[in-house]
Amino acid sequence: MTDQTDPLSTELDPVIHAQARLRVVSALSVLREDDRITFPQLQDSLKMTAGNLSVHLRKLEDAGYVEVTKTHQGRTPATLVRLTRRGRLAFDDYTAALRALLNP
Amino acid sequence: MTPIDDDAPPLDPAESLALIERERANVGRDLSPDPRLMFWPWGIAWLVSFTLFFLRFGPDGRVFVDLPAWLPLATLAFLMISAGITTGVAGSRVSRRVMGPSNRQGAMYGISWSVAYTAFSVLFSQFSDVLPEEQAGLLWAGGMVALTGALYMAGAAVWNDRQMFVLGAWVSVINIVGILLGSGWHSLIVAVAGGGGMIAAGLIGWLRLR
Numbered sequence A: 001m002t003d004q005t006d007p008l009s010t011e012l013d014p015v016i017h018a019q020a021r022l023r024v025v026s027a028l029s030v031l032r033e034d035d036r037i038t039f040p041q042l043q044d045s046l047k048m049t050a051g052n053l054s055v056h057l058r059k060l061e062d063a064g065y066v067e068v069t070k071t072h073q074g075r076t077p078a079t080l081v082r083l084t085r086r087g088r089l090a091f092d093d094y095t096a097a098l099r100a101l102l103n104p
Numbered sequence B: 001m002t003p004i005d006d007d008a009p010p011l012d013p014a015e016s017l018a019l020i021e022r023e024r025a026n027v028g029r030d031l032s033p034d035p036r037l038m039f040w041p042w043g044i045a046w047l048v049s050f051t052l053f054f055l056r057f058g059p060d061g062r063v064f065v066d067l068p069a070w071l072p073l074a075t076l077a078f079l080m081i082s083a084g085i086t087t088g089v090a091g092s093r094v095s096r097r098v099m100g101p102s103n104r105q106g107a108m109y110g111i112s113w114s115v116a117y118t119a120f121s122v123l124f125s126q127f128s129d130v131l132p133e134e135q136a137g138l139l140w141a142g143g144m145v146a147l148t149g150a151l152y153m154a155g156a157a158v159w160n161d162r163q164m165f166v167l168g169a170w171v172s173v174i175n176i177v178g179i180l181l182g183s184g185w186h187s188l189i190v191a192v193a194g195g196g197g198m199i200a201a202g203l204i205g206w207l208r209l210r
Helices: A019-029 A039-046 A050-062 A085-102 B013-030 B035-056 B071-095 B101-125 B133-159 B162-181 B183-209
Strands: A036-038 A066-073 A076-083
Touching: A019 A039, A019 A050, A019 A066, A019 A076, A019 A085, A019 B013, A036 A039, A039 A050, A039 A076, A039 B013, A050 A066, A076 A085, A085 B013, B035 B071, B035 B133, B035 B183, B071 B101, B071 B133, B101 B133, B133 B162, B133 B183, B162 B183
Parallel strands: none
Antiparallel strands: A036 A076, A066 A076
16 A cells, blocks of 8 residues: 555665665765774764664664674774675665656 | 555655765765864964974075074974874774774875885985085975875875865975975975965865865
């Protein structure tokens, strides 16, 4: 039924097609390949709560779009996030689809 | 297909694209050091100390203001070390937010500056006692400015940053012109065009990121 009310969702990637996750993926797309951003920094840039961000990251991780790793920066534990190749591809496809919808 | 959970409803395509751009600009800003902190300390160092050089060691041996002879070089050394510390701290604070190839690049670039400056300082200090004060001053100033220009151009190549390349090329060209005109003019040109150029670069970079 949503398919009728929202024509966008018929052709757009459902994983990214949600405001919060679109914001997360957009933010991560700025990183150069193989760079990882720290979780607190990502949270700060996106102005999301840690819980909310974790939930969306997990969904993106399940889809294979992001990779979350735990490591240590000196003695403090750090959580790092990167966009996978698959995630970057999905993001590029998504933006291309948006542009196509704007200029058919 | 429907979104896989109950999140805020998706926006229309134009709004979505605007959201993407906003978010990318946001994070881009958070992950780059403040251009003012990266360029202004150097611009001020050059503007102030090369103005002192010009006033004390003017063209054709003229002395516009009878400052102590050691003052310009001491000011330059002090302000450059301060600038190095400021940009080093500002750069590394930002680079800690990301881990991966690009902060290794940043660290290698930062180390290149220190190593190259040290090498030039050690080399030039061998000549300080041999050359007349004016020539020694030109050697130091011209050498350090040449190195700065070259490192900016190299940095521009690393980050594919056109604005940084223009700054490096500009600094290099005015340095050559100044060297050919002689030591007094060199100081004036580096103070105004070099220091001014860096202050302008910091301002332009900051306005772009805002």
